[in-house]
Amino acid sequence: MKGAVTRLLLLMVLLAIISRAQVLRADSGTSVTLAAGALLLCGLFAGKVAKGFGLPRLTGYLLVGVAVGPYALGFIPGEGVKGLDLVKGLAVSLIALVAGTELRLGLIRRVGARVALLCAAVCAVTFAVCFGATLALKPVLPFLTPLTMPQALAVSALMSTVVVSFSPTVTIAIVQETSARGSFTEFLMALVIIGDLLVMVAFALAAGMTRASFGGGFDIAGLLSGVGWELFGSVVVGGVLAVAMLVYMRGVKRELPLFLVGLSFAAAEGGTRLHLSPLLVSLAAGALIVNLDEREGERIHHAIQRAGLPVFALFFAAAGAGLKLDALMTVGPAALLLVVLRGLAIWFACRRFAPTHDPRLKEYLWMGLISQAGVTFGLAALVSRTFPTFGPQVEVLIVAMITAHELVGPVLTRRALTASGEVRTDEAPGTA
Amino acid sequence: MQALLVFLAIAALSLLASSPALDPSRFPSLARLAASGFLFLLFGVVLGPSVVGALSVEDLGHLRPVMALGLGTAGVILGLNLEPRLLRLLPRPVYAAALAHSGTAFLFVTVPLAAPLLLTSHPSLHAAVGAASLLGGAASLSSGHFAVLAYRAGRMDRARGLGVALLTMLDDAVGLAVLAVALMLSAAPSAGEGLGLVCLAVLLGILCGALLAFLTHAMNDPAELATVTLGMVALVGGAAAYLRVSALLAGVACGATLALVGGRTVERVARALGRVERPVFLVLVFLVGCGVYTRDWAAWALVPGFVGLRFLGKVLGGRIAQRMASGVLELPPRVGYALIAQGGLALCLVAEYQFLVPGGLARRVLDVVVVGAVVNELLAGPAFRQVLTPMKPRLAPAAVDDVEVAT
Numbered sequence: 001m002k003g004a005v006t007r008l009l010l011l012m013v014l015l016a017i018i019s020r021a022q023v024l025r026a027d028s029g030t031s032v033t034l035a036a037g038a039l040l041l042c043g044l045f046a047g048k049v050a051k052g053f054g055l056p057r058l059t060g061y062l063l064v065g066v067a068v069g070p071y072a073l074g075f076i077p078g079e080g081v082k083g084l085d086l087v088k089g090l091a092v093s094l095i096a097l098v099a100g101t102e103l104r105l106g107l108i109r110r111v112g113a114r115v116a117l118l119c120a121a122v123c124a125v126t127f128a129v130c131f132g133a134t135l136a137l138k139p140v141l142p143f144l145t146p147l148t149m150p151q152a153l154a155v156s157a158l159m160s161t162v163v164v165s166f167s168p169t170v171t172i173a174i175v176q177e178t179s180a181r182g183s184f185t186e187f188l189m190a191l192v193i194i195g196d197l198l199v200m201v202a203f204a205l206a207a208g209m210t211r212a213s214f215g216g217g218f219d220i221a222g223l224l225s226g227v228g229w230e231l232f233g234s235v236v237v238g239g240v241l242a243v244a245m246l247v248y249m250r251g252v253k254r255e256l257p258l259f260l261v262g263l264s265f266a267a268a269e270g271g272t273r274l275h276l277s278p279l280l281v282s283l284a285a286g287a288l289i290v291n292l293d294e295r296e297g298e299r300i301h302h303a304i305q306r307a308g309l310p311v312f313a314l315f316f317a318a319a320g321a322g323l324k325l326d327a328l329m330t331v332g333p334a335a336l337l338l339v340v341l342r343g344l345a346i347w348f349a350c351r352r353f354a355p356t357h358d359p360r361l362k363e364y365l366w367m368g369l370i371s372q373a374g375v376t377f378g379l380a381a382l383v384s385r386t387f388p389t390f391g392p393q394v395e396v397l398i399v400a401m402i403t404a405h406e407l408v409g410p411v412l413t414r415r416a417l418t419a420s421g422e423v424r425t426d427e428a429p430g431t432a
Numbered sequence: 433m434q435a436l437l438v439f440l441a442i443a444a445l446s447l448l449a450s451s452p453a454l455d456p457s458r459f460p461s462l463a464r465l466a467a468s469g470f471l472f473l474l475f476g477v478v479l480g481p482s483v484v485g486a487l488s489v490e491d492l493g494h495l496r497p498v499m500a501l502g503l504g505t506a507g508v509i510l511g512l513n514l515e516p517r518l519l520r521l522l523p524r525p526v527y528a529a530a531l532a533h534s535g536t537a538f539l540f541v542t543v544p545l546a547a548p549l550l551l552t553s554h555p556s557l558h559a560a561v562g563a564a565s566l567l568g569g570a571a572s573l574s575s576g577h578f579a580v581l582a583y584r585a586g587r588m589d590r591a592r593g594l595g596v597a598l599l600t601m602l603d604d605a606v607g608l609a610v611l612a613v614a615l616m617l618s619a620a621p622s623a624g625e626g627l628g629l630v631c632l633a634v635l636l637g638i639l640c641g642a643l644l645a646f647l648t649h650a651m652n653d654p655a656e657l658a659t660v661t662l663g664m665v666a667l668v669g670g671a672a673a674y675l676r677v678s679a680l681l682a683g684v685a686c687g688a689t690l691a692l693v694g695g696r697t698v699e700r701v702a703r704a705l706g707r708v709e710r711p712v713f714l715v716l717v718f719l720v721g722c723g724v725y726t727r728d729w730a731a732w733a734l735v736p737g738f739v740g741l742r743f744l745g746k747v748l749g750g751r752i753a754q755r756m757a758s759g760v761l762e763l764p765p766r767v768g769y770a771l772i773a774q775g776g777l778a779l780c781l782v783a784e785y786q787f788l789v790p791g792g793l794a795r796r797v798l799d800v801v802v803v804g805a806v807v808n809e810l811l812a813g814p815a816f817r818q819v820l821t822p823m824k825p826r827l828a829p830a831a832v833d834d835v836e837v838a839t
Binding site: 011025038083 | 636646650670674676
């Protein structure tokens with residue numbers, strides 16, 4: 001622990017020297033590689049420090065990213081962090097691929113219906129609470145004040161849909177870190193994954209309604225085809241990827257981690273270009289592989305686990321560096337109110353609707369649903385791009401909420417897994 | 433998307449390079465280019481902005497972080513090879529011999545080519561001298577992979593093969609020193625400022641190397657060790673690119689510092705880097721190839737001069753080296769012919785030069801060296817046969833061309 005702190009401090013001193021040396025140059029060169037190296041190293045040692053404090057490593061990655069990033073100490077320039085979007089896409093794809101390998105047909109048959117029902121209940125309650133709160137805040141939220149009531153209703157619905165979303169990336173990273181296994185863990189992972197699928201569909205509908213309320217017309221056919229393409233197209237492309245992976249794994253049998261990284265990279269980039277969901281593409285690929293050939297699914301799981309440490313450390317440290325602390329200051333009170341209400345809604349829904357056969361679900365499941373990360377970021381950015389009149393302000397509010405959720409979510413997820421008694425080990429070598 | 437394209441191109445080429453389609457007995461030159469990685473260089477030239485245009489100049493600008501990472505990695509690997517104990521053990525005549533063959537080639541190329549560079553480009557005198565000296569620096573480098581392959585296959589005596597390899601390893605220092613001088617002359621408005629930038633790169637590398645030694649000290653988990661190594665390589669290359677100083681020199685300083693103070697860690701770090709060496713090198717040469725501007729006729733006009741003068745310099749320098757190292761280092765007869773292959777460091781030097789010295793002259797230097805390196809690689813095979821003395825093969829002859837080499 002002491003050694004990790006010393007190493008982290010030395011790294012930060014080196015970064016400080018580099019950022020001071022930059023002042024000597026009139027114009028700087030590219031900062032993306034610097035950001036990648038610095039965040040990877042700082043993330044790794046901050047993860048060790050966090051573990052020493054009894055926190056998830058992921059929290060360490062995030063916090064150090066915030067600290068050295070452009071919005072706090074400023075050792076890493078904003079352009080560098082922005083340039084790491086490619087890495088972020090890769091990490092989401094890898095994480096989704098691992099998550100997919102957890103979705104065995106037996107599990108879906110066993111808990112699928114119960115998870116879907118609970119997911120619908122949690123999403124509905126959370127949506128209702130956030131929707132009501134947002135509407136109630138209309139007089140104080142600058143982007144809602146000038147809108148007519150139908151417009152305000154549509155925008156509130158759109159924003160609340162985004163706010164409902166969970167974070168499969170955080171959940172899977174914590175599950176990997178703690179090597180948790182069991183029915184509670186399976187239930188939690190299935191719930192966050194299905195929850196995000198629901199949110200994606202709901203988001204497309206809410207965006208269509210919002211567009212209509214602003215005079216863009218309600219194009220049902222376009223809406224359905226868009227949603228259909230994103231969902232079914234992603235599953236089909238995921239299926240193709242799964243076949244490619246199986247062919248490679250059975251035929252070539254070497255350099256699997258490198259191949260998986262390359263394919264995930266292609267899924268992330270290609271999926272985005274084709275307006276598919278990279279998360280869903282990789283999820284479908286992983287699920288198909290594990291259900292077609294369980295042994296190969298296990299191989300993928302272990303290969304990604306081996307390559308997971310740098311990917312997770314870099315991904316979450318970069319996510320931390322991208323958190324706009326100034327946004328937290330400007331829309332802080334409203335964001336914090338929504339954070340609290342969302343948390344209460346999730347807690348209430350879990351207590352009220354969770355299956356009774358396992359008392360742990362009622363007690364601890366809500367803690368695993370607080371995190372927000374990649375999907376929420378993506379949807380917030382989409383709102384900003386699609387609705388330039390009010391979207392950027394909605395994005396600021398949501399990013400402020402994500403900041404709060406990123407800081408408390410991983411801790412709560414780990415606590416939920418620990419309390420459920422399914423954490424097998426505290427230190428799996430080479431994992432996140 | 434550009435990165436995706438590069439990745440897919442590299443993946444396709446990797447498959448091609450390892451496929452039976454490139455049978456050494458059917459296409460010896462192509463197989464040799466594939467083994468040395470220069471096939472990727474040609475593929476980069478074809479896909480680059482000046483031929484097919486699959487990657488635009490803007491795309492290449494976006495891929496600069498990848499280039500910085502590649503140069504940093506190459507630098508650290510070079511620096512790690514500077515084994516202090518081994519270097520101390522080498523007798524002076526070995527250094528003198530290495531300096532003789534590389535210095536002769538350097539002078540043979542630098543002096544005659546400085547005039548056409550000055551006349552055709554109209555740069556300032558020190559910029560032309562810098563560019564010409566970099567051409568000479570690239571010419572001074574040799575790759576020992578033919579010798580290594582030959583002694584592994586039993587076609588050359590092991591001691592002689594190692595002697596050639598040792599000479600080619602030592603001439604890397606000449607190339608790096610020339611790069612430092614060329615950057616001093618051309619990368620800043622004044623030579624003093626240029627010297628400051630070179631010193632900054634070296635200082636950055638030393639700091640990173642010392643820190644890497646400390647970070648990896650007593651680290652037992654291989655995944656963590658690999659992560660820290662890759663992170664530090666990215667940091668040193670990235671910091672150099674950010675400060676617009678040489679990533680290659682910073683990397684070399686980092687690797688050399690680690691080799692000096694790293695103790696037992698050095699071997700494990702080298703092993704971790706060894707796993708990414710070939711993919712990084714292939715991506716790097718591909719990107720260097722993309723930077724070639726094929727429509728610069730003045731550069732094409734310089735290529736025969738560059739290749740011919742270098743050839744003469746190596747042959748003559750080889751003779752001098754043989755005389756100087758006689759009795760100390762066993763070298764094959766006509767050793768100059770074994771030094772024709774140029775290797776990857778020459779490409780790194782010109783890529784770094786173009787990275788830090790923008791303008792037509794740096795691009796012309798890159799064009800000449802890239803085309804020259806491919807020609808030299810093709811010439812190297814027949815030239816090397818002049819060196820070989822008939823011996824009984826110890827291994828199957830087919831193994832000769834099956835061995836993959838990175839540089």
